[in-house]
Structure formats: structure tokens, C-alpha cells
Amino acid sequence: MSVVAALAYALLGGGALLALVRVARGPSLLDRVVATDTLLVVIACGLAVYAALERDPTLVPVLVVVSLLAFVGSVSIARYVGGMLLRSEGDGPAA
Template sequence: MTVVAVLIYGMLGLGAVLAMVRLALGPSLLDRVVATDSILVIVAVGLAVHAALQRDPTVVPVLVVVALLVFVGAISVVRYVGGMLLRTGADDDELGGSPAAEQVDGRERGGRS
């Protein structure tokens, strides 16, 4: 194995360990989601590096599946957390609402008519 391969795999391993620490420590759900996505991205990059260094195209379908898992997982969690925020009645500023959403039936929110 070349020095470059050892350095690449070492950096990927260090990144995975740091992401696992973030996953374990939290403190919030979104921190854990970002850590999980980071670990899956590191796995995908590791597979891509392996495929490139070994010139092994048989890993590419696995790489595509892992990339799709990262995407679908991130979108699912964002929709879940967004639904939780909507149910709790969070402010529009927290959700990134538009100024047009400030008016309901011609009246502004806040009780003024």
C-alpha cells in the first residue's frame, strides 16, 4: 500500500472517529443526524477511494446505494423535524417563513386588524 493510500485511509478513519464522538455526545437530535450523515459520507468516500486505488468497479453499485441512503435519510429526518416544529407552533423565523405568511385572512398575526 502506498503512502498516499495510508494517509487517505488514516484521515477518513480519524474523521469517522470524530463523527462517532459527535454522535455519542449529541446533545441534540440534529447534531446526531449530522454526525450520522457524516459517517455515511465517509463510508461512501472510503468506497470511492478503494475503487479508485484498486481499480475495482464492482464497488460502484454499493457506492450508489450508500449515497442514496445518505440523501433519503437526510430528507426524511428534515421532514420529521420540520413536522415537529410545525406541531409545536414554532415562530416563522425559526422555520424560515416568508413575509407573505404573516397575513392571515387580511389581518396580521398579533391580534391587530
């Protein structure tokens, strides 16, 4: 099981690092939103892998909160950017 643990943590850590690279480099706000979303989901996966390997369900409620926060966060940023768009260009959905 320790081999599985090392391998799974390495894969997840690689994914999280790459997502962080995109958060740092991402030319636009939306790139960063996508990358943050992915990063949070990778963190949730990491918590689940820990809970599975240790057979320790203490962290599972945290995992639920993290995965829902990823959704709420990206939707609220998308709505915020969309609101700026409507005001700046003046072409609402009725146009």
C-alpha cells in the same frame, strides 16, 4: 501506492471517528443528523478510495446507493422534526 493507501485510510478513518464522536455526544437530534450525514459520506469516500486503489469497480454501485441514502435519510429526519415543530407550536407557514 501503499503509502498513499495507508495515509488516505488513516485520514478517512479519523474523519469517521470524529463524526462518530459527534453522533454519540451531540446534544440535539439535529447534531446527530448532521454527523450521520457526514459519516455516510465519509464511508462513501472510503469505498471510492478502495475502488481507486485496487482498480476494482465492483463496489461502485454500492457507493451510489450509500451517497443517495445519506441525502434521503437527513431530509426525511428534517421533515419529521419539522412536522413535530408545526404541531407543537401551532405556527404554520401561514402564521
